[in-house]
Amino acid sequence: MLNPVHLRTVVEVVAAGSFAAAARNLGYTASAVSQQVSAFERAVGVELFERGAHSIRPAAAALFIAERGGELLAAFDGFEQEVQALVTGRRGRIRLGTFPTASARVVPHAVARLTHDRPDAEIRLDEAEPDDVLPLVLAGDLDVALVYAYDLVPRTWPDELTVLPLLDEALLVLLPDGHPAARHQTVRPDDLRDARWIASRDGTAGSTCLTRLCAANGFTPRITFRSNDYGVVHALVRAGVGVALVPALGYEPQDGTQARPLRGTVLRRHVSAVHRTANTNPLLRDALDAVVAACALVEGEHLTRA
Template identity: 40%
Template structure:
C-alpha cells in the first residue's frame, strides 16, 4: 500500500531533479527524503532512481511510476477540493420526500431560504405518504422524509431512523359557505355527526374514524380521495364536509369552501425522519435546519 506522503515526495524529487532540491522545496531534511524514497522503493519492489552525477535519473520503473504518481496526486487534490465543497456547503445533494400538504407549504419556504444562502446544495424532491415514505429512508432511496402522525396512532418507525419534531398541525373542518355552521369561529365534531363526509388518505381516514368513535358516532363517509382539490370541489358542491389539516388552508382555492378549526383543538404531529448517521452530513443537517425555520414560521398560523 502506497503512502500519499511518499508519492508527493517522489513527485517533488522528479520535478526538482534531486533529493536536496526536493528537501528544500518540501521543508524536509535530505536524509528524510532519502528514507522516504527507500521506503517507497521497498513498497514498489524495484529501484526508481539511478544517480547520474549530482542529479537523479529515473529507472524505467521510475518513469512508469511517475506517470501514475501525477494522476494519483491530481485525483487526491480533486477529491480534497470536492470534500471541502461538501463540508463548506458549496455543493451537495439531498433527496427529500414529503407528503402533499408539506410539499406545498413547508418545503418551498425551506428551499427558498436554502437557495438564497447555499445555491450549490441541490434538493431532489419526492412525494410520498407515511408509512411508505419512512421505508424509503430506511432503504436508502431518500435522505429526509417529512411525515405526520396522529395522537393514538402507533407509529412503526424502522430501526435506525431519528424523528425530528417540526410542528403541530391543527385539524380543521371544510364546510360549504352556505352551511349553517360556516359562520362559526370554531366547530365541534359532534355537531357534524349527521353530515356526510369526504375522507382523505388512509391515515387521515383512520384518524377521522377514531375521533368520531371517541365521541360516540360513526361518520357517514360518502367519498374518499387523496386529492385535496377534489375534496374542496366535493365540499363546495355540498356533497359533504371534510376534516383537513391547517397546512392545507393556504392553498384553499375554491371560493365556495371555508375552513373552521375544531373545538376542542385536535392536532397532528409533523416531523422529519433521517438515518442517525445522516445527521452528520453537512448538507442534510442544513436542509433540516431550514425545515425547522419554515415550520416555526407557521406555528400559531
Template identity: 40%
Template sequence: MFDSRYVRVFDEVVRTGSFAAAARNLGYTQPAISQQMKALERSVGTPLFMRVGRRLRLTDAGEVLARHASGILGAISAAQQQMTAITRLKSGRVRVYAFPSASATLIPTAVASIKSRHPGIRIELIDAEPPDSVEALRRGDCDITLAFTYDAPSEQPESDDLYTISLLDDPLIVLLPKGHPLARRRSVELAQLAEERWIAGCVRCRSHFIESCATAGFEPHIDFTTDDNLAVQSLVAAGTGIAVMPSMVRSFISHPKVVSRPVLPADSRTVAAYTLSGHQKIPVTRLMMEALQLAADKMRGE
C-alpha cells in the same frame, strides 16, 4: 495500498531526479526523503529506484508508478476539493420525502432560505405519505423525511435509529360549503356532523378520522376518498360532502366557496422531520433540518 503522501514525494523525486533536490523543494531533510521512499517500496513490495553511478534510475515498477503518480495525485486533489466544497456547503445534494401539504408549505420556505445562501446545494423533493416515507428513509432512498403522526402509539415510528425534530402541531378543521347550516358557528362539534356525507383523505388521515368519529358515537358515511387537497375542497364547495383536514392545507389552498371551522373536541397531528441517527452531522443534511425548523417557526408566527 500505499500512502498518498509517499506518492507525492515519489513524484517530486522523479521530477527533480534526486532525493536531495526533492528534499529542498519539499522542505524535508534528505534522510527523511530516503526513509519515505523505503517505506513506499516496502508497501508496494518491490524496489522503485536503482542507482547507476551517481544517478537514480527507475525500475520497471518505478516506471509504472511514475506513469500513474500524477493521475493518482490529481484524483486525490479533485476528491479533496469536492469534499471541501461539500463541507463548506458550496455543493452537495439532499433528498427529501414529504407529504403534499408539507411540500406546499414548509419546503418552499426552507428551500428559498438555503438557495439564497448556498446556491450550489441541490435539493430533490419526492411526495410520499407516512409510514412509507419513513421506511424509504430507513432504506436509504432519501436523506430526510417529513412525516406526521396522530396520538395513536402504533403511528409513532421506532426512534432508536432516527434523529427527529418536532416541527409543529397542525390542528384539524372541518371544511363546509358556505351555505351549510353550521357554517356560521365559530366551531363545530364532530358529533353534530354524524349524518353528513364525508370526503376522506390519505390512509393514515382516514384511519384517524374514523376512530375520532367512533369516539364521537357514529360511523361516518364516506362517499369519496382522495389525497388531492384541491379536489377535496372542490367537492366540498360543490355540496357533495364535507371533510376534516389539517389546517396546513388551508394555508396554501383556500376555495372561495368553502369555510373552515375548528372541530371539537380539538384534535391535531404532529409534523416532524426525520433523518437517520448520525446523519444530522452531515453538513447538507444538518442545513436542511435547520431550514425546516426555521420554516416551521415562521409558519407558527415565531
C-alpha cells in the same frame, strides 16, 4: 505497492533539480528526501537518478515517472478534496421523504434554503404517506422523512428513529359558502351529524380520525366521497356536495369555501421529522435545520411550531 508520499517526493526532486531544493520545497530534511527516493527506487526496481558529488541527473525512468506521477497526484489531490467535501457536507446527497401537504407548503422553503447553503449537494425527494416512507427511512433509503400523527389516531415510532417535532396543525371543518354552520366562528361536530362528508381514503389516519371524532359525539359520519387530494376535497366542498375535516396544511383560503375550527374540542395533527439515530450523513443536520426554518415560515393562526 507504490507509496504516494514517495511518488510526490520523486516528482518534486525532478522538478527542483536536487534533493536539497526538493527538501526545502517539501519541508523535509535532505536526508529524508534521499531515503524516500531510495525507497521508491526499491519499489520500482530501478535507479532513477545518477548521483554525483554535488549534483544529480534524472534517468529516463525518472522523467517518465515525474510526468505521469504528476498527473496521478493531481487526480489524487482532486479526489481527496472531493472526499473532504463529502464528509464535511459541502457535497453529497440528502434523500428527503415527505407527504403531499408538506410537499406543497413546507418542503419548497426547506429545499430553497438547503440549495442556498449547500449548492453542490444533491437533494432527492420521495413523496408518500408516513406508513410508506417509514420503512424507507429504517432501511437507509431515505435520510429523513416528514411524517404526521393525529390526536385521535396516536402512533409510536420505532426505537431506531430520532423524532423531531415540527408543527401542530389544527383540524378545520371545511364548509361551502352559505352552509348554516358557517355563520358561527366555531363548529360543533353534532351540528353536522346529518351532513354528507368528504374524507380521505378508507383506513388512512385522517379518515379514522373523522370516524372517531363523530363517534365521540354520538353519530357515524355519512361519507359519500373520498380523496387523498385536498385540492379535490376543496373542489367538492365548493360544489356543495359535502363537508370535510382538513388539517391546516391542507387548507388554502378559496372563494366558495369557509374553514371553521371545532368548538369544545381541540384536535390537531402533529408533524415531525424522523431519521435513523445512527445516520451519519453530514448533510442531515443541514437538512433538519432547513426544515425547521421552513416551518417557521408557514406558521399562522392554525399552524404553530411544536
